[in-house]
Amino acid sequence: MPKAPKTAIQPTRAEDYPEWYQQVIRSADLAESSPVRGCMVIKPWGYRLWENMQRALDDMFKATGHQNAYFPLFIPMSFLEKEAEHVEGFAKECAVVTHHRLEPDPEGGLRPAGALEEPLIVRPTSETIIGATYAKWVQSHRDLPILINQWANVVRWEMRTRMFLRTAEFLWQEGHTVHATSDEAIAETEQMINVYADFAQNWMAMPVIIGSKTPAERFPGAIETLSIEAMMQDRKALQAGTSHFLGQNFSKAQDIMFQAENGERQYAWTTSWGVSTRLVGALIMSHSDDDGLVLPPRLSPDQIVILPIYRDDSQRADVLNYAESLKGALSSKSFLESPLRVAIDDRDMRGGEKKWHHVKRGVPIRIEVGPKDMEKDSVFVGRRDQSKSFGMNRDEFVAQVPAILGEMQQNLFDRALKLRMDNTHDINNESEFRDFFTATNENEFHGGFANCHFADEQSIEPLLKELKVTIRCVPIVDNDEAGTCFSTGKPAEKKAIFAKAY
């Protein structure tokens, strides 16, 4: 076998995808594991990426009429018990606070003391604590709708964790809304999954499928869960955001009632919706390559990094001046209505090492400027989505850079969409289904998305368990053709997307 060209990330995706993922995170300085089981440290580069995601989403939430607020970190244990399915879903993985101080342990060190009368749960999600507050706020139909979002940390005691994708503590936003009618609440649920799809596609350059979850995959306590599902480069699905129509389940459990215009007391209709730092994991696995992180320009903390090249101190001042003036010219340009984010890296470091530092961190455009470039009034440009670099006239580059970034943003989306299209198949029978999810291609990536008619969830459950495949969602669009279940042969109204999943 011929030796593969050396890549910045070892192992490559084809060699060991899960390990490649960890190494991309490590070499991009995005995050690292912490001394606390299952919790991670989000490092500055990773946090700036998350801040950019937050800012974009927050603007979209506000544009659709939502306001931010903040609710307690803790939930009294009795609150969780009120909605039966909900507690069933979260009781097995929650951090429980039982004491409120520490005292010296006679055997040395400290021990918990001051037992609480009622244990407190660190919020795994906030439907119950927020609902208890809404019950006080909602009196009349005039108080509705309530359209509130919260940016917060939550804790779910996962046994098998993985940076960004599944961690005990994670950062997220959770929207919680209350409406006077079922229709309004359903419209809100749909609006928010569309906001998430818009963000995924237009900011993250990540194509997604919008669909509804089957009963077994729904949020505990929801009537309907809508999700966006994306395909990662190993052909697995990743659920990137969910929006839940909760019906009157939570308002009944928590007594969220209002007086309607006709004077009648009615239970309200609620929704909740969220995305989390998991999106960072989705972003990594959508676009990155064997040289490290690849970031869509719209979200990258820096969109352009200027690397001054000089041999000695006599050249240094001139080159840095040139770099500063270039930075000024670029920063005055905009990309999709935001001023360009440009950095100069003038650290004392070997040129090659410095270049690879930024390649691995996914910076969309690198520009090298040295004395020769200054003479010719040119710049030497490296695009993260292409392997070769090229020289360009300075002013021409400055004029064209928004178009170049736009092209890169589109390239990433197109590449991800092509991967998904190439690996999505309509499958009509069980043996083909089985082959699809067990055959191993040269990269050892299995399957992809199987698009199959199915009649009911229960009867295919053993097959799915055996193959470690799940029903990702029942797509909302173009899904009206009836057929027969790929496995049972029973008549089926809809198709679903089946895949292995994160």
Next chain:
Amino acid sequence: MPKAPKTAIQPTRAEDYPEWYQQVIRSADLAESSPVRGCMVIKPWGYRLWENMQRALDDMFKATGHQNAYFPLFIPMSFLEKEAEHVEGFAKECAVVTHHRLEPDPEGGLRPAGALEEPLIVRPTSETIIGATYAKWVQSHRDLPILINQWANVVRWEMRTRMFLRTAEFLWQEGHTVHATSDEAIAETEQMINVYADFAQNWMAMPVIIGSKTPAERFPGAIETLSIEAMMQDRKALQAGTSHFLGQNFSKAQDIMFQAENGERQYAWTTSWGVSTRLVGALIMSHSDDDGLVLPPRLSPDQIVILPIYRDDSQRADVLNYAESLKGALSSKSFLESPLRVAIDDRDMRGGEKKWHHVKRGVPIRIEVGPKDMEKDSVFVGRRDQSKSFGMNRDEFVAQVPAILGEMQQNLFDRALKLRMDNTHDINNESEFRDFFTATNENEFHGGFANCHFADEQSIEPLLKELKVTIRCVPIVDNDEAGTCFSTGKPAEKKAIFAKAY
């Protein structure tokens, strides 16, 4: 006694200051208590205020070279034990997680299960968990300085809580930096208290005194704590921000070492600094009056609210058009480099009720526009810092509004500074000191700031305890004149500010 004029807030400041504070919060819709002991719900208007504070501070942190990151919510109990003074300071008031799931209780309901091997503390502050990470990051002098900030929630199990001022959970930022030399770390500590003072004075319109804390008042584990202290309207002091020089205490406890240029392995020097949602409490008590919240224009979520006045539907459309066009004209203006934040309130509500709604929420400028104003091309303006309203030509108002807001911002600062000057006294003997803090004026507000020479903390402690007075700080500026201790008569090098405090 003549009947006092009716005020929007009952009781008034003079009648019952603590209850007035709660009522201002309630009528401004800033926050409310939650079903979880000691935790509050920050409502949208309060949260927008906090977001504006965050944005301004975050920009200042970034301008001084800091980056944001995120560290775990939990701290293993053993970490807290490493720095003796630190654990002493926090062990008595921390939320302890001891279990990681819930199981059905044979007696009904749920009970904690899955005991953790080592209890986890919900962070009361993050020196220990962040330090453990820094110990891995810092190897060489080239890795220094580390200049990182985190926006986070923290928990201190306070027994007596008060909204914004002292809550079990609160939101804050905590900066944690590492330096190669003591001088650099001290310079950082001073820089950050100056950033806080700048923010307090130029954004919050709240005059502050910068000083150093005496040993008994220092942050547990710090060598030096600098603070900013402000006087509230009841003459009490409020500590609004602190910056700590931690020396090598934490780096020794956590093994943060680096190889210096000369090859020697050395312990690093660290700092930490923070402000919290407590600033919202400080803001309320600095400026608000007996009609409710008063907000400095620079931080107010809305700076101007337009109230359309119309009698019937035939007038409605015209008035709303006029209001929209006015909003457009105003939004295109800037105040201190930010575009004006303008809202229209066209809810169906009585005019008086609507006006008072915004008075109580502290909106700096209210504008009423009705058919008559449209005819005359005028607007009717109410300033929150003045009691009378006035008519003004529309275009003239639009042109002058940044200057008006600037004047209001300055007025609030001047008023607060005058209150502090009027209630700060140089005191040289114990009997005067005792009188100052026990005499009751007509409003039942005691004392103020006593500016006194003092020799040592221990010998005056009984007196301070008796009078419920604390040493707020030893001011940094204009404090070089020696004298004699007001209480013991011993020679004293510095003066300190003494006050009752929040």
